Amino acid sequence: MTMTRLEKLTKIGLNSEESARVLIYSDQGVRWIKNTDGLNHQKEMDKLIDEIVSKPRKQINEFVAFVKDK
Numbered sequence: 001m002t003m004t005r006l007e008k009l010t011k012i013g014l015n016s017e018e019s020a021r022v023l024i025y026s027d028q029g030v031r032w033i034k035n036t037d038g039l040n041h042q043k044e045m046d047k048l049i050d051e052i053v054s055k056p057r058k059q060i061n062e063f064v065a066f067v068k069d070k
Helices: 005-011 016-033 043-053 057-069
Strands: none
Touching: 005 016, 005 043, 016 043, 016 057, 043 057
8 A cells, every 4th residue: 555645744753734834835846846737746746755755854854844934
């Protein structure tokens, strides 16, 4: 069974609010920066979340702090 994006973020220790903020920010970033369309958006979101959860915890915490500020 494949984990959802939310499950991947909570597995690395983010709470539900932090996870939701990261998902929303990531969704917007994928749409604006990568100019995704309906056909490749989900694949790009999965790739971005996998990249986020693979980072060292310190970098993840810095990203979460940045997202909370915005």
